[in-house]
Amino acid sequence: MAENIQLKKISINEIDQLKRIGQQTFYETFSESNSEENMKEYLEKGFSNEKLTAELSDKNSEFYFATLNDEVIGYLKINFGPSQTELKNDKTLEIERIYVSKEFHGKKVGQLLYEKAIEIAKQKNSEYVWLGVWEENHRALGFYRKNGFVEFDKHIFRLGNEEQTDLMMKLKLSN
Template sequence: MIRKASNTNEDVLMLQKLAKKTFYDTFAYENSEEDMKEYLETAYDFDVLKSEIECETSDYYFYLDGNDAVGFVKVNWADSQTEPDYPDALEIQRIYSLKEYHGHGIGAALMEHAISVARKLKCPMMWLGVEEQNKRAYRFYTKYGFKKVGTHVFMLGEDEQHDSVLVKNLED
């Protein structure tokens, strides 16, 4: 089941725990412990997450297995997008599931939900950034019709990384 995250302490804490774990499990193997620690403490700070949830132009959605959040997606539109290049688009800023749930259709369900949000908002396209070495995620996105249009910088602590920017046209 997919449910929109609320600004309750319970939801913010659930998101914080899930976000830190999934990000760490996905990227710790290729980044320094210092950079990971700085990013996790900054990007997934309780107050940062609470303000993102309360923002009128971004939403978090949980994928629940019973009462447990095992995946999530964050979507941004309008001024909440992390890049200004696609002002009418919906950005998927984050989409993750716990490692033990990979291959169970959670990513697909979250992606379909994000697409439905974009359509409801009448966005002509969607975009996201994906780490260039993350072949599994890259294949997943291209399966949904996302195509590489460029790159952008993603700062992980002190490390400047380059992500591919992928775009999906919703008007086809």
């Protein structure tokens, strides 16, 4: 199945599809562990048209869809330079989001999106790729550890009125 999955860079014209897959996958990933109220607030603010338009227009961020038979089944967001959420230097690339819709978990979609991010990091001569993962998201933590990432710090992520700890992880690239 993985061979039929296409990756494509997202343009501003696809904002509606991005909003849909963004909200759907965030909800699937975190709704069991968070209050309905906090989830609702984050889904509205985090995926508002204004916020997505700004992100899609940022020259230091890129989004990619994973599609199967023209259906969007996952997406990737990467940031470089000053658009990184932390470590704002030119030697690093941030994977801000890799999300795959639940029915496609375990089908290598996340790995394809991840490999795309690594390919771009190498093109940009990045020394490190880094990201933040919620400490309770064991599936994601296992995925990144399997791909060679190591923890180097923590930071707080606010979801509504709750503070959660993200583990920051990085991978040194050998160019």
